[in-house]
Amino acid sequence: AQSVTQLDSQVPVFEEAPVELRCNYSSSVSVYLFWYVQYPNQGLQLLLKYLSGSTLVKGINGFEAEFNKSQTSFHLRKPSVHISDTAEYFCAVSSSGAGSYQLTFGKGTKLSVIP
């Protein structure tokens, strides 16, 4: 079984400050990792994904995440946030089970950017 823990349910941060949204996962097999963003009353949009290769993954809107296998983490970072980054962010993991990959989501982190 796989699971995802997003350690912070809400993160307030001032505009132009850096931010880190934390994500830890558990899985007994190798995994693929994803971050999605959801703006109010909209669907989820893929920010970035780790499939293989470099552990530092760059995504859209200036976000990046680092896969750390030993710590089973996939934290999301941005060096300078903008008001438009206010949204909910979901970390997700998939792994091979019963021959197919199924995504498991964390409960989400609400990022509030303060002007």
Added chain:
Amino acid sequence: DGGITQSPKYLFRKEGQNVTLSCEQNLNHDAMYWYRQDPGQGLRLIYYSQIVNDFQKGDIAEGYSVSREKKESFPLTVTSAQKNPTAFYLCASSTRVGNTGELFFGEGSRLTVL
């Protein structure tokens, strides 16, 4: 442009009425999914379908039903047996070839039961 279309965006219904939410995709994806989202609870899987004419229950299937008669369409019916149907519903799809688990989402449907 390819994508997933959910309708209606907002829906109000009286208690005890069945409601059907539409989901159509033109991504040529084999697999389709329905999730329910409630504040602070993340996304919970209701039903999924990996091929036409076949579907499986997810974690919270009670009170819901689906059909998959066409590859492009995966409608969800919220029945009167669902005890707390007010929620945001998300439809998603994924490819089976080279599947990594990545999902593509629609814009969602917000159901409010009065």
